[in-house]
């Protein structure tokens with residue numbers, strides 16, 4: 001079964017736009033779980049453009065499904081994971097000022113760094129996932145880091161889906177099998193939406209988790225959050 005983790009970054013974007021506490025990030029997380037979210041994902045970026053570190057502390061005691069915290073493993077990120085000990089930490093190689101995540105890790109170059117970080121995170125009892133591009137060369141080094149899972153960076157899949165979905169999914173299906181053979185758990189995320197999610201699931205049925213935020217929150221503006229979460233859940237029920 002593939003779990004749906006709802007990324008609530010953009011709820012915080014709307015909240016920050018007016019400087020008060022509407023929408024209430026904690027209440028949305030609780031409601032999202034009540035509506036069927038099987039996890040809550042947040043990505044506290046260094047500039048706190050949306051999710052703030054305080055949000056992470058406020059969310060930790062109320063998230064009852066799986067709490068997934070994404071980010072670059074700088075000292076502040078490591079400190080928040082040390083404090084919160086979430087279900088999962090997803091390591092993302094984002095520089096501080098990128099518009100959004102735009103690549104997975106070079107697990108060859110950063111193998112030693114990632115080994116140390118993964119070991120520390122796992123010592124907190126937190127499952128670790130490493131954001132990764134669908135390139136075969138990165139997968140054996142990913143295994144050597146000791147990570148529990150990898151998360152396939154699916155922006156390229158989404159970008160090419162409408163032009164040729166068979167071609168778009170091909171590298172993902174290939175590396176998914178490699179990950180499985182290596183004993184790595186498999187997550188996926190970035191730019192997944194109601195048009196491209198089902199096909200990804202059909203081609204990679206053993207996905208453990210998808211984390212979806214931007215498109216889901218945009219869809220919720222039209223369909224409502226409860227309906228939208230159910231619509232996304234149905235894409236995974238095959």
Ligand SMILES: CC(=O)[C@@H](O)[C@H](O)COP(=O)(O)O
Pocket residue numbers: 007009010042043045070092099100101131189190211213214
């Ligand atoms: C790592 C990833 O692909 C996304 O989870 C990322 O958190 C999106 O970040 P923004 O919401 O800041 O675009």
Ligand SMILES: NCC(=O)COP(=O)(O)O
Pocket residue numbers: 007041070151188189190191192211212213214215216
């Ligand atoms: N890890 C991907 C994620 O959490 C959400 O990415 P997106 O759906 O906002 O592109």
